[in-house]
Amino acid sequence: MQTFWIGERRVGPEAPAFIIAELAWAHDGDLDKAIRIAQGAAAAGADAFSIHVTHLPDYMVRHYGNPDTVSAGKPTSAIYDYLDKINLGFEQVEALVEATRNMGLAVCLMPNDFASLHFCEGLNPDAYVLAPACFVEHDFVEAIGQAGRPVILRIGGATLGEIEGTVNRLRAAGADRLLLLHGFQTYPTRLEETNLRVMPLLSRLFNCPVGLADHLDGGDALAQVIPPLALAVGAVAIEKHITWDRAEQGEDFESALDPAQFATFVRYVRAAQTALGVEAMPPFSADVQKYRQVARKRVVAACDIPAGTVLQPEHLVCKRSDEGASPEERPYLIGQVTAVDLAQDAPVTQAVLIRTQEVMA
Template identity: 30%
Template structure:
């Protein structure tokens, strides 16, 4: 609720809406977006009916309790309330998995919030790398914060994306983000502060497809040929082959050995080994060399 986090009704916020600059009271803006308890319950039921995990960003311990009563198993704390340690502790005490957004924060402030969460018995925590600029310019996204936060606090880290387009979110996944938060709108032409940089249905679907493809593409960190590469190794790799017809008894010279496809003979790494070896039988020009060609 607006009164739970805003005291000065004279505070204003300037944003772009429908291509023009708008300045309005923060109180009016946030009050207009409030959800009543029945509306929250209706949204929760609607999401569950469609297999979508429902969660919200409460601004008080009462809001945390309301989400717990709805059976939510996930709750998010906004960047503006990272320093609201009583709220962080209430989230921890609820037993719900908790997401802390870190926009505008110093490392020390994040550390204080994480300590408060853990000190209140919280177990499952996710940090979101975030820049609280709407929209966020490319140069202020700082995706490298994602692995840095994960390493600093030993928790999964995600990305709260306030940039336009999908490139930052996809880059976040490549850097290990476990969760992507992205503003969504049915139509960018709608009135409001976030519409113009939010993802519409087409872009959001494109983002989801991109994330799923990227998850597959990330694969494993183990180094070695893939199944497809194993099948192609013989055709694509090189072998040591005879540069010209060679007679049995001759000693191989370096200029009598070429490296050519396919890779079904001795590999290029055997080149030095072959130089000076005596042939046990005749070899045709272009024939892959093998150990059977060599005299004992």
Template identity: 30%
Template sequence: MDVFEIGDRPVGPGEPTFVIAEAGSNHNGDLEIAKELIDVAADAGADAVKFQTFRAEDLYVEDSGEVEYLDDDRSIYEIIESMEMPYEWIPELYEYCREQGVYFMSTPFDERSADELAEYVPAWKVASYTSSHHPFLRHLAGTDKPVIMSTGAHEMEEIAESVAVLQDAGVKDLALLQCVAAYPTPLEDINVSVVETLREEFGVQSGLSDHTLDPVTAPSAAVALGASVVEKHFTLDNSMEGPDHEFALEPDELSRMVEAIRKTESALGSRDKRVLDVEEELFEKARRSIHATTNIEAGQEFTEENVSVLRPGERQSGLHPKFYQEILGTTATNDLSAGSGIQWDDVDQ
């Protein structure tokens, strides 16, 4: 499970979580809104802004009916058609992202859209509903880019087949995202632990595509479990018209999410257990050691009445507590005042 790069950004163990701010189709067909979304993501500290690129005719059968969860009288075909991002936006959005210091990404849903994007994206994001489209996966694999693939609404056996297709087609850099295809996803159903399952089962990077309304809990939990990538939808305003605005994070929430991810990474720290610099004072003052509890004269026996295991505070520390039983019954070689830390030089061995 090697670290790989998206652009010049390392992704993988020991590296900061790659945060994708998912703008999706929340541009509402307005280029200026798309640029505002990029501004918000850059200000929040995201690594990439991701849109979605598709054509309804390449995505749904025309007489596709309605989808209940969208609460829209139009057919799903008509809704998807209204959400299409013009191909001519791609170079301009790419350049605007570059100016703002974030990577431009967009999820293609068909070969035609992938071809339009290929020159501009540093990695492919495969949507959950496309992850079992094997011919499309092979098409993406031919571009020699890293692949980040969501796994919502798929069983492990299907995911295994898709991973095999990608790897057989030459994909070396792959991350699988735990995802639940519910908009929004109830927090109790997000199953963040699958982040570990995917990594262990397939030996690739893993992460989370999160559709819960909570900006902090699931992303932070995923990072704690070793997520290399976290993705979450965002919008300028939840009240805007469109199917994906209602469950998306607003700008302040996106900032909170990125901040929580970075704080979680900071709190996870290193696997090395050692005494840290910030512990040094209490290491010296609060760890117990062997001290005289009364004045002790040279030649006097050490007993439970005149020595004890105490915190030294400002006094010099004595011997480690593990030697307490060993020195009981021995005699002092030096005069000791009450509170003195007992050293080996003070003990007649």
């Protein structure tokens, strides 16, 4: 499986988990707030910051009215006007990208229309994010591929055929660094919809590294515990929404963590990867060696044994002890002669026995 770079971070099976903080619309149209959220992501230990870029007239019709497009409690009768109010303009996005890059975060941009894609090219993003809504917009997919950058495909809600067609189109256009992100947003997504076990299948089918775009309720402790489990089924990346303050209930808050929660989330992901280790039997560490010395049994005297006794099986027993021969040496101790008196539970080693040549003499 290919390992590649997004910015200064490696992404793939042999690399540390790639953690993406997704901004979405959590900025509520406020550039300063967006920069604060990016600062929170950087301080929390995220690797990348994902920014939506939208030129609304090219993205949505004015009479669009699906209430499932925005967070609970937000306007649903005039969604275009609401999103237009909280959308970051191109100049604001440019300032945000510069600030984010200066924080050391990889910049992942998700252009939602051609105007936004043309603008994003001038910002030199580290990766593009392709939303599943664009998968069947073939000319847009090809334009993303022709940019020659890594592409993160959010595949939630897409059929296998749509994913296959998009992956093939991107590769044909020249994009060979692809990352699939499994998961979708339903403000928030139910635990039962997470289905982590499908991820290895996706990786095999499309010969791509796969990650998790988690959208569990950010107010539930499980939102910090479940995503790290994805590492155990092969995830190389985990994306989670981030907001400034969940209590404000800004746009996209349902699945988001605030910076302090995100820091805990990052710590859990890193700890999970450390605990999973590698698929090999490594050399014993100092801790394992210590455990062996402490936990293993030794050969000791089963009873009081006078000096000059020819040892028989009933004289020897294996117990946990600081001293004594290893149990695997017990058969070789039988028939040898004790050189000293041994009290019950005394360690039995070659040092307390008469050497063979001495017995023969």
